[in-house]
Amino acid sequence: MTEIKVPELAESITEGTIAQWLKQVGDQVEQGEAVLELETDKVNIEVNSEHSGVLQEQMKQPGDTVEVGEVVAMLGEGSADSAAPKAEEAPAAPKEETAKPAEEKPAAKEDTEATSSEKPVASPAARKRARELGIDLNEVQSRDPLGRVRTEDVERQAASKNQPKPAAKEASAPKAQQPTNPDKPVERIPMSRRRQTIAKHLVEAQHTAAMLTTFNEVDLTKVMDLRKRRKQSFQDKHDVRLGFMSFFTKAVVGALKEFPMLNAEIQGNEILKKQYYDIxxxxxxxxxxxxxxVRNADRLSFAQIEREINTLAGKAKDNTLQLKDLQGGSFTITNGGVFGSLVSTPILNAPQVGILGMHTIQRRPVVVDDQDTVEVRPMMYIALSYDHRIVDGSTAVQFLVTIKNMLEDPEQLLLEG
Incomplete structure (x- = not known):
């Protein structure tokens, strides 16, 4: 028998949740073939078998949390065709043979005969757990489509046997579980591991950082004019659409070079100033x-940035992002405008100390300073959330003004970005 263990995932990931089994007990497994899918804090990972054989036992079920190095399955030798009958017939023969000589123990004989006549199909782990809890496998109701008894079925049976004992509590239990109004139905949905992690990190960021948000607005007239004039030739030449994200990425890089404290993080009592620009x-x-x-954004052209963002967004949609795609990062941009957000206060992506929020573009009347007239312009509110522990308010405001100035004069992006 060969153990299948949870492999090393990444420095920051020590455990995961079994999302689904890709192979079932009795299935043939080839070396390097995926056996199960593991949901981690960041991405889903397939766990592959290092050997060939037949899957003999699943020691964990979907929804169970497992740690790196933990054994989750057992792999046996042989083929699936030869292993299937052995798994069912091997335990039955000894019980039928031992039932006959045990005449001096009538009670044991009756139990053994009953078990052999109606022998349930159960995993070795389930049988072991049933013996430990004193549960008769014939009484266990299985939720498996094929009728196989699993460890969780045994646990459920044991829990149901223990519940009826205190009569007073049993009588009051329905009252405790009945605040739900039948006319107002609800649905309970367990949070996925990723959703739990997102919630945990966002709360930690708010509890740890001295987070503050400053706002400004940008006149995108010149950016939109440039896109309108160049978008077709840009796409013909680079085979990628010229969007807004490359302009904002370039503007952020230029502002980070001018205000490096927003490209830093806190480590203990030290400030780690990063000399790279991974956005x-x-x-x-x-x-x-x-x-x-987007790695080394300062070295990428507009086309390279747009192409990289499109690739990463496609991977996110298809759920094919890898850990290396998500690790690191020195500053974050979030665009709530694609969903219609007019203004918001983005939460820091810890341990980063700055995040820029983009919002929807609205045509609004504004005063044109050099002409002293009112014109309708495409305007966007932008927000910068920052960690006030190492970023002063004046720095944050100037950082945001720098981004505004670059976007209102896109030619600066070629020099500053």
């Missing part, structure tokens, strides 16, 4: 918000 781009995925990272 995280928040993406709404099915399982929850993820922040893939």
């Amino acid at each position: 995280g781009i928040a993406v709404a995925a099915t399982e929850g918000l993820v922040v893939p990272v």
